[in-house]
Amino acid sequence: MYVDTARRAAPRTSNLNLQIKPLISPLPPYLAFKEIWRNKGRFLLVSLVIALITTLVLFVDGLAEGLGAGNIEYLQKLNADLVLFQENVDLSVSASQVGWSNLNDIGRIQGVKDVGLIGFSNASIVLGDGQEPLDVSLIGIGAGKPGEPEAFAGRSLKGNRVKEAIIDRNVFLRTGLSVGDQFTIKTIQGIDEEFYTLEIVGISDGRQYFIRPSIFVPYLAWDEIKPQAFVEDTDRSELILNVAAVQLENPGNLDAMARRIEAQLGSVEAVDLKTAYQATPGYSAQQSTLNTVRIFTLLIGLLVIGGFFQIQTLQKVAQIGMLKAIGASTSTIAIAFVVQIVYITLLGVVIGSAGTLALSLSFPVTVPIRFTTESVILAISSLLIIGPMGGLVSLIYLLRIEPLTALGLRP
């Protein structure tokens, strides 16, 4: 005998007749989760594709950061507000020449706090035990002047004539050299190989330049060691370096100070750090290439997610029609769909990020991949946005499904 159970199914409220309605209905997340849970294989497969895309995006991102840093890290971290180049050299560090005589002139300009000259060159560190020499950027700086990196181990340079060097973290990691060690540098002078011995007095953080780790030596040591096409006349009138690093008393006044320095000195071009490092040969081209790869990878992700959810939606037309026919609102179905995309994308991004992190730990220091908090957050945010974006077409399609389809009728 049937008992009238359904009649009694009406909700029973409390004596106060209070019903608390949640702001967001728990039904859409429930439906989204149940469908994923009961079709784990299918959804996991899409999550894994998203994970692979995440890995690719993060690696391209890390590569862009790593290669970018390898190219411009020293200039990027320079403890200066303005960089002075010789006029009309298109901000090319290697073409620019700034003479020692400019140093005092720059220092006397009102608003300039301090100034240091910087010379850029290259050399090789001779390593024992049959190891290949390590190519490094040889950077000439003034002791205690802008341009000298802070040593996190050891101390700074003591003077401009000493045979001392500060090595950056990358030299330390790749050679094992440490504070107090003496090492030999090889350069080409004319047609001869020349060897110089320097003592390491400090280790700085990573300061690569031109895709090489860096060593920092005083002006005069640099001038002696740097490779030269011919042996220079020692009676040369003044020391020539490449650029000047200028610290200002009021760094908020960059443009006005740059114009003032240019006007007072003549034949120099003063730019901020960003302009200086973006002018590094190959940097902009390299970054734009990697950005294009990154954008295309995200686009592929967008299409993969969009394609999957479109096929999924097409397969569910009758089911969605049935849900609408029994009274599920369009918003309930739409929110369930979006929540489902967010679940799947989030899972893929988490798996991909964890995998990338694990992989990156196994890379040797020579691999130019670097992850920074900002770039990783940006990459992950982009990936989380492409999920819902990829499902947008399917969402619009889903919203248009008529409940009549449940009866096999067409609107």
Add this chain to the structure above:
Amino acid sequence: MTAVLEADSVTKTYEVDSTVIRAVDDVSLQICPGEFVALVGPSGSGKTTMLAMLAGLLKPTQGSIMIGGRKLHQMSDEQRTQFRREKVGFTFQSNNLVPYLTVRENVELMLKLNNQYTRQSQEQTLGLLAQLGLGDRLNNLPSQLSGGQQQRVAIARALVHNPAIVLADEPTASLDTARALQVVQTFASLIHAQNLAGIMVTHDLRMCQFVDKIIQMQDGKIARVFDSEQEIRAFSNAHMLN
């Protein structure tokens, strides 16, 4: 007895390539609580279109439909969705159930849609499913059930939220005769027991032995109504022999 459903001169026309097709043509009918009605007729006779209008899925071109005192033809899309959710119980020919929800979850879905999901209503769901012989299949997915069992789950879902009317579109189309008779018999007994108004669209005239009224449609119009016990028995018996 006051009718729970009143359709008055309902017409539905479509325009296809400048030709006006009258899918339902001036149909009036009334159904009282506890009455189970079969809407029969050949393909294209307008029975499914009529059902869609009674469910609020389609708006009539002309005429009016009132269910439980509410004018269905004057409601907005949102109001009709809410009306279906609260006042209509549905079973369909196919794709009846949500494939990723278990038997129990499929039935409870109606309670969740109506914010009626309470401990008490959950117990009543279990009771209803037991009544329909599905007590041991609560955690099965639809794909693990036979066609008859799936229809019984759909019946439970159609009744669990205490609707005003229950509509069934070809509920036995995919079932063998024995199972089809069993499903319709169960459906009819529950409708009678709950004093609901039920309408079943069917091609299978053998199923009419369990209804209280047979409305036969032809070319969008009501061709004939069988509402006496003798007429219904005679109609059903004639088709049972086929």
